[in-house]
Amino acid sequence: MTTRANCATPSPTSPANLPQVPNLREVTVDATPDYCACETLVLGCGNELFGDDGFGPAVARRLRHSPALPTSLLALDVGTSVREVLFNIVLSPVRPRRVVVVDAVDMGRLPGEVWAIEARDLPEIKRDDFSMHQLPTSNLLRELSELGGVSVTCVVGQVDGLPSEVRPGLSQPVERAVGRAVELILQLPAEEHNRGR
Numbered sequence: 001m002t003t004r005a006n007c008a009t010p011s012p013t014s015p016a017n018l019p020q021v022p023n024l025r026e027v028t029v030d031a032t033p034d035y036c037a038c039e040t041l042v043l044g045c046g047n048e049l050f051g052d053d054g055f056g057p058a059v060a061r062r063l064r065h066s067p068a069l070p071t072s073l074l075a076l077d078v079g080t081s082v083r084e085v086l087f088n089i090v091l092s093p094v095r096p097r098r099v100v101v102v103d104a105v106d107m108g109r110l111p112g113e114v115w116a117i118e119a120r121d122l123p124e125i126k127r128d129d130f131s132m133h134q135l136p137t138s139n140l141l142r143e144l145s146e147l148g149g150v151s152v153t154c155v156v157g158q159v160d161g162l163p164s165e166v167r168p169g170l171s172q173p174v175e176r177a178v179g180r181a182v183e184l185i186l187q188l189p190a191e192e193h194n195r196g197r
Contacts (some may be wrong), residue, residue: 041074046104055157055178059178109158
């Protein structure tokens with residue numbers, strides 16, 4: 001004699017026995033990186049394996065260990081990942097008030113010279129080849145500045161040349177420039193650093 005399954009008892013795979021999955025429209029995940037919420041974000045860019053190109057990371061490290069570092073300022077060594085960080089900031093609902101990009105450049109100045117350029121003041125001809133790494137970061141910098149309401153400053157150091165093969169270590173003029181870059185960053189408008197959240 002064959003028996004029929006009781007239709008009133010749900011099978012183990014029926015929808016009534018499956019775990020309840022929340023409606024995806026109701027799930028919110030805060031995936032905003034912490035660095036998006038700081039007042040001033042300093043991004044040290046560059047590849048330390050290629051001589052003076054390591055200027056940005058060296059400045060970020062020195063800044064992190066400075067006793068004068070304001071609590072509202074966060075310094076990150078982003079290496080060659082600056083595009084990803086800037087892209088996250090552009091897409092974030094929360095942004096720093098100021099972003100300072102520290103990078104090595106070759107603009108025909110004296111080796112070790114350090115200066116600041118606001119994103120809006122980047123020469124039009126240099127906007128697309130500004131970074132030593134030929135990365136399209138200048139478009140993201142402009143977008144952050146012009147559309148995102150973020151004050152964007154580039155603190156740059158003139159290289160003494162770049163090796164064609166792997167050779168870690170900064171040249172003497174660029175090594176001396178690291179401290180000057182830290183001082184310059186700490187002297188950026190005080191209200192940008194000293195506002196607490």
